[in-house]
Amino acid sequence: MLGQVVREQYHLLFQRAWSVWLAALLLGALNVFLFAFDRPWTASDGARNWGDWLLRGIGVIERGDLLAPWLYSGSVLNLGLLAGALASALLSRQFAIRVAPPGELAKGALGGLLMGVGAVLAFGCNIGGFFSATSALSLSGVAMMAGLGLGAFAGIRYLLWEVEHWPALSGGRSYTAGAAHGAGPGLQPWLGGALLAVLVVGLPWAYSRAGYVPQAGFLLFGVAFGVLFQRSRFCLVRAFREPFFTGEGDHTRAAALALTVSALGFAILKFTDLKDRGEWVFPGFWIGGLSGGLLFGIGMTLAGGCGAGSIWRAGEGHVKLWCAVAGFAVATSTARLALGSAGLLSKLGAAVFLPSVLGWGAAIGLVVALMATWYIAAAWNEQTRRLSAM
Amino acid sequence: MTGPASLERLDCRGLACPMPVLKLSRAIKAMDPGGVIELLATDPGVVADLEVFERRTGHQVVERSAAGGVYRFLVRRAR
Numbered sequence: 001m002l003g004q005v006v007r008e009q010y011h012l013l014f015q016r017a018w019s020v021w022l023a024a025l026l027l028g029a030l031n032v033f034l035f036a037f038d039r040p041w042t043a044s045d046g047a048r049n050w051g052d053w054l055l056r057g058i059g060v061i062e063r064g065d066l067l068a069p070w071l072y073s074g075s076v077l078n079l080g081l082l083a084g085a086l087a088s089a090l091l092s093r094q095f096a097i098r099v100a101p102p103g104e105l106a107k108g109a110l111g112g113l114l115m116g117v118g119a120v121l122a123f124g125c126n127i128g129g130f131f132s133a134t135s136a137l138s139l140s141g142v143a144m145m146a147g148l149g150l151g152a153f154a155g156i157r158y159l160l161w162e163v164e165h166w167p168a169l170s171g172g173r174s175y176t177a178g179a180a181h182g183a184g185p186g187l188q189p190w191l192g193g194a195l196l197a198v199l200v201v202g203l204p205w206a207y208s209r210a211g212y213v214p215q216a217g218f219l220l221f222g223v224a225f226g227v228l229f230q231r232s233r234f235c236l237v238r239a240f241r242e243p244f245f246t247g248e249g250d251h252t253r254a255a256a257l258a259l260t261v262s263a264l265g266f267a268i269l270k271f272t273d274l275k276d277r278g279e280w281v282f283p284g285f286w287i288g289g290l291s292g293g294l295l296f297g298i299g300m301t302l303a304g305g306c307g308a309g310s311i312w313r314a315g316e317g318h319v320k321l322w323c324a325v326a327g328f329a330v331a332t333s334t335a336r337l338a339l340g341s342a343g344l345l346s347k348l349g350a351a352v353f354l355p356s357v358l359g360w361g362a363a364i365g366l367v368v369a370l371m372a373t374w375y376i377a378a379a380w381n382e383q384t385r386r387l388s389a390m
Numbered sequence: 391m392t393g394p395a396s397l398e399r400l401d402c403r404g405l406a407c408p409m410p411v412l413k414l415s416r417a418i419k420a421m422d423p424g425g426v427i428e429l430l431a432t433d434p435g436v437v438a439d440l441e442v443f444e445r446r447t448g449h450q451v452v453e454r455s456a457a458g459g460v461y462r463f464l465v466r467r468a469r
Binding site (some may be wrong): 104 | 438442
């Protein structure tokens with residue numbers, strides 16, 4: 001009897017795709033929990049930590065104060081995301097090392113590089129600079145949203161051109177290894193279950209024993225994001241790209257819902273002074289947000305994954321996204337260094353906290369109205385196909 | 391009915407989203423109405439992508455299967 005129940009629940013959780021709406025609601029809520037715990041979610045500062053270590057390793061920078069990747073909060077979140085998605089893919093028998101043709105790997109790396117530069121200009125990736133910044137009622141997040149939309153449009157127009165006029169780029173040999181075979185469950189679910197147990201019990205226990213309790217928390221948040229994304233395939237690239245491609249609006253509407261939930265939670269935390277009102281309000285309105293969003297939007301469309309999407313898909317075994325993550329880490333670290341030393345980071349725009357300008361009610365109303373407009377626009381386009389290529 | 395002579399194959403193994411759907415979209419445009427194309431892919435996202443493709447374009451997925459990490463679809467071009 002118990003075995004039957006376990007099999008049924010396993011089937012429900014790891015054989016069937018989760019609803020993107022459920023994922024969106026949970027994503028919005030988890031981002032609020034994460035902000036309440038410490039800081040909002042972003043993928044770029046963790047990637048920058050990885051890039052900084054690389055630059056330090058090859059002697060480009062000297063940073064004695066650089067925190068180890070297993071201790072730096074953003075990096076631990078990313079590692080949790082990667083490993084959580086890996087565990088989830090194994091549990092679902094969907095893990096395989098998928099080596100795309102060379103042209104695709106190059107596109108992944110180029111997309112990652114563009115995302116890295118974009119994330120520096122916009123003070124965060126699409127998660128930190130757009131999703132979390134807009135939730136934090138920062139006008140830079142709205143500027144990045146506009147840039148991401150333009151970038152996704154440019155990116156998908158390029159991809160449509162590419163398959164028409166340069167199909168050889170995505171042709172050529174590809175390899176797949178380690179996929180689950182046979183009708184039975186096989187080894188993957190057992191490996192995934194063991195990895196998940198290590199991630200949610202073993203490592204948090206080890207962190208807290210070593211005195212790093214916050215890191216245990218960041219790891220658990222990252223793992224939750226990884227499982228959530230891998231099972232639902234909820235995708236913020238899709239939210240921006242798909243209206244210009246198939247016209248499908250599900251992920252766009254779900255993203256608008258996720259951001260609304262997240263923004264309401266952030267507003268409560270800030271209004272009640274549980275969190276500092278200036279947190280995650282970036283001096284990127286409008287030049288940094290718009291230009292960074294544009295580059296990031298092109299990059300994420302070429303790579304096929306955003307800051308977070310590249311990392312969780314890397315965990316699922318897509319080598320193209322490994323290239324994207326590597327490019328993202330190197331570029332975000334290098335661009336930050338270059339812009340910082342040129343004194344340009346303070347010239348990317350103003351830090352505008354919407355309630356300071358509009359008052360709390362109008363500021364929250366503006367963000368909710370913006371999300372409602374995005375939602376309705378996606379539904380309208382789905383019906384009319386005015387913006388879509390199909 | 392479509393005979394095997396009109397069956398084309400599109401190998402998208404190793405490609406990540408959105409490339410399989412982009413390539414399928416281009417390939418199907420070049421086909422005659424009623425023609426069937428076989429799509430092979432390894433990205434798990436292709437399952438949901440093909441549902442959207444079917445809904446948005448009217449082309450019909452007439453057969454779907456998965457084995458050894460390879461997803462196989464037969465897609466018939468709408469008339």
